[in-house]
Amino acid sequence: MHIVVVGGGVVGVTTAWELNRRGHQVTVIERHDVAGNETSKGNAAQRSYGVVYPWADPSMVFKALPWLFKQDGPLKLRMPPSVEAVKFMFATLRYAWSPGLFGLNRRAMLRLGIHSRERFLKLEQELDLEFDGDHKGLLHLASTPEALEGYRDVHNLLTELGIPSRLLSPEQVREVEPGMVGGGPLYGALSYDTDGTGDCHLFSRALANACEEKGVEFRYNVEVDNLIAGEHRVDAVALRNADGEREILKADAFVISAGCWSPTLVRPIGLDLPIYPIKGYSITVPLKNQEHAPFSTIHDDNYKVVSTRLGDRLRATGFVELADFNRDIPEARIATIRKSVESRYPGCADLDAAETWTGFRPMTPDGPAIIGQGPRENLYLNTGHGTFGWTLSAGSADVIARVIDGETSPVNLDAFRPGRFQE
Numbered sequence: 001m002h003i004v005v006v007g008g009g010v011v012g013v014t015t016a017w018e019l020n021r022r023g024h025q026v027t028v029i030e031r032h033d034v035a036g037n038e039t040s041k042g043n044a045a046q047r048s049y050g051v052v053y054p055w056a057d058p059s060m061v062f063k064a065l066p067w068l069f070k071q072d073g074p075l076k077l078r079m080p081p082s083v084e085a086v087k088f089m090f091a092t093l094r095y096a097w098s099p100g101l102f103g104l105n106r107r108a109m110l111r112l113g114i115h116s117r118e119r120f121l122k123l124e125q126e127l128d129l130e131f132d133g134d135h136k137g138l139l140h141l142a143s144t145p146e147a148l149e150g151y152r153d154v155h156n157l158l159t160e161l162g163i164p165s166r167l168l169s170p171e172q173v174r175e176v177e178p179g180m181v182g183g184g185p186l187y188g189a190l191s192y193d194t195d196g197t198g199d200c201h202l203f204s205r206a207l208a209n210a211c212e213e214k215g216v217e218f219r220y221n222v223e224v225d226n227l228i229a230g231e232h233r234v235d236a237v238a239l240r241n242a243d244g245e246r247e248i249l250k251a252d253a254f255v256i257s258a259g260c261w262s263p264t265l266v267r268p269i270g271l272d273l274p275i276y277p278i279k280g281y282s283i284t285v286p287l288k289n290q291e292h293a294p295f296s297t298i299h300d301d302n303y304k305v306v307s308t309r310l311g312d313r314l315r316a317t318g319f320v321e322l323a324d325f326n327r328d329i330p331e332a333r334i335a336t337i338r339k340s341v342e343s344r345y346p347g348c349a350d351l352d353a354a355e356t357w358t359g360f361r362p363m364t365p366d367g368p369a370i371i372g373q374g375p376r377e378n379l380y381l382n383t384g385h386g387t388f389g390w391t392l393s394a395g396s397a398d399v400i401a402r403v404i405d406g407e408t409s410p411v412n413l414d415a416f417r418p419g420r421f422q423e
C-alpha cells in the first residue's frame with residue numbers, strides 16, 4: 001500500500017519506519033525543513049516507560065491549584081484564559097473524577113510503555129543511530145516524606161506489572177547520583193531501573209535518514225491543508241509548499257501524526273480531537289563539570305524540573321502551562337529551571353549560556369494518546385501523546401502499523417480509541 005503519514009515528529013517518523021519495514025510505500029509530509037523540529041525538539045529527553053501516567057489525575061486536582069499562585073510553581077495559566085483552555089480544564093476535571101478511569105488508563109499506558117521499550121531495544125539493535133541515547137534508569141527524588149510515601153504505591157504498581165523499580169534512601173541516591181552535591185531537600189527516591197534517555201530531535205532526524213535510505217519519501221517544507229474525503233474513504237491530501245504551490249496527493253491510506261495540529265485536519269470529517277497544547281520550557285547547555293552532572297535523568301519534585309544527561313550536555317525541563325500556542329519564553333520560567341539545577345548540581349554547567357526552548361505537549365484531556373482507526377476506513381491516527389510521546393513513540397508506531405495491516409495489537413487499545421471523546 002502507499003501510505004501517507006502527516007507529520008514528521010518522532011511519532012510520524014517511527015510510524016514511517018514501522019510501515020516501511022512491513023513493505024509499504026511511505027510518504028511523510030512535514031511542514032518544517034527537518035524531522036522532529038516541533039514538540040519533539042527540546043523535550044526532557046526521558047524514555048520513561050515506567051513513569052507514564054494519565055494527565056487527568058484525581059490526586060492532582062487540589063494539589064495543583066496552589067501551584068498556580070506560587071512564583072516557582074510548575075503549573076501556569078495565562079490570564080485571561082482562552083475558551084479552549086477553559087474547555088480543556090473542564091474536560092480534564094470530568095475525566096479526573098470518572099471513578100476508576102485514572103487507574104485503568106495508567107495501566108494501559110504502562111503496558112504501552114513496556115511494549116515501547118521492547119521496540120526501542122529492537123530498533124537500536126538494528127540501527128546504529130546517534131542520539132545520545134541510553135538506558136541507565138531514572139530517579140524521582142522525594143523532597144518531602146509525603147512524596148516518598150506516595151512513591152510506595154507507584155513501586156507496588158510497577159512490581160505488579162513486572163517493571164523493575166526500587167525505593168532508595170538518601171544515601172543510596174547519592175551513590176547512584178554522585179554528582180548531586182547540592183543541598184536541596186532529599187528524603188529518598190524511586191528508581192525506575194530500566195528507563196532511558198535520549199535526544200528526541202537527534203533521534204527523529206537520524207531515523208528519518210535511515211527511513212530515506214530504505215525508500216521512504218520525506219516531503220519537507222510542505223503542509224497538508226486538508227484531507228479530501230468521501231463518505232467511506234480518504235482519497236487524498238491537499239498539499240501546499242513554501243512557495244504556495246498546491247498539489248493533490250493520492251494514497252491508499254493516511255496516518256495523522258501531526259501532534260497539536262491534528263485536530264484541524266480531522267474536524268472537517270467529523271472527528272473531534274480535544275488535543276490542547278500544554279506548554280513547557282527547556283534549557284540545553286554543554287557540561288563544564290561532568291562529575292557534578294546527573295548520571296542519567298532525575299525528576300526534582302521540589303521544583304518539578306527534570307534534568308537529563310545527554311552525552312556531554314545537560315537538558316533541564318519544566319512547567320505545565322496553558323497559554324494556547326503562545327511561544328514566548330519568559331525569563332522567570334528559565335530562572336526557575338536554572339534554580340532547580342543549581343540546587344542539585346551546582347557548577348555543572350554555565351546555565352546563563354544555555355539554549356532556551358519552548359514547545360507544546362499534544363495533550364488529551366484524559367491522558368492516553370489517540371491510536372487507531374479514524375472515521376474513514378483508510379484513515380488512522382497516532383497522535384495526542386501529551387507528556388510521553390518520545391517514550392511511547394516506538395511502541396505506538398508498531399501498534400498502529402499492525403492495526404493498518406489488520407493484525408491484533410499486542411497492547412489493548414481501548415484506552416487509546418480515537419472516538420472516545422464523542423461517546
Ligand SMILES: Cc1cc2nc3c(=O)[nH]c(=O)nc-3n(C[C@H](O)[C@H](O)[C@H](O)COP(=O)(O)OP(=O)(O)OC[C@H]3O[C@@H](n4cnc5c(N)ncnc54)[C@H](O)[C@@H]3O)c2cc1C
Binds near residue numbers: 010047200222278383
Ligand atoms: C517541555 C516538554 C517536555 C517533554 N518531555 C518529554 C519526555 O521527557 N519524554 C517524553 O516521552 N515526552 C516528552 N514530551 C512530550 C513529547 O515531546 C511529545 O509527546 C512528542 O514530541 C510528540 O511527538 P509528535 O510527533 O506527536 O508531535 P510533534 O513533534 O509536534 O510533531 C508533529 C509534526 O507534525 C507537523 N505538522 C503538523 N501539522 C502539519 C500539517 N498540516 N502539514 C505538515 N506537517 C504538519 C509539525 O510540523 C510537527 O513536526 C515533552 C514535551 C514538552 C513540551
